Amino acid sequence: DVKVTQSSRYLVKRTGEKVFLECVQDMDHENMFWYRQDPGLGLRLIYFSYDVKMKEKGDIPEGYSVSREKKERFSLILESASTNQTSMYLCASTGQGKGANVLTFGAGSRLTVL
């Protein structure tokens, strides 16, 4: 069964700490995405990547950065966590083909910043 695995399900961090959220997929997908999920706002795209070492800003990139050193791994980095970054973070991936590519999601990482 294909999978997107997010290493941390629950994290509690303090304001100003550096936070790494890791995501690994085993489907050889080219495209990987980081979303933030907040009640009433749905999913908002933070960053995405179409290839190794490639990244593009999504709709809400401020306060975040990403790293994609290997095809299967896409990391989200909060350089200095703030309380307004308390949220559920979802990683997803999809292949490169034309057509309605379906996203495969990880289970999510719930981050609380105190």
Next chain:
Amino acid sequence: AQSVTQLGSHVSVSEGALVLLRCNYSSSVPPYLFWYVQYPNQGLQLLLKYTSAATLVKGINGFEAEFKKSETSFHLTKPSAHMSDAAEYFCAVSDQGAGNMLTFGGGTRLMVKP
């Protein structure tokens, strides 16, 4: 630019009753349309998708959705709700072009009463 509006952040139905979750979209080009479901403490799973073939799309677990271009709608229905349908449902749209970036609605939480 695309946008998705889901009317009703919370919908409550009795077990056995009709489920209707509303989704309206805006897109300047022919869209792909999706419904995803998120069960508690899990990531999102694809329920069904519209890709410009049949306008009535059948998905998993007895759900279906109808694409109505004139109304720019893609409402999700199920004839008879089951307790296991309690979850959050997200409508999403992407362009029928390169990239297939998804724009999500705010989500609708479905509650099923015994």
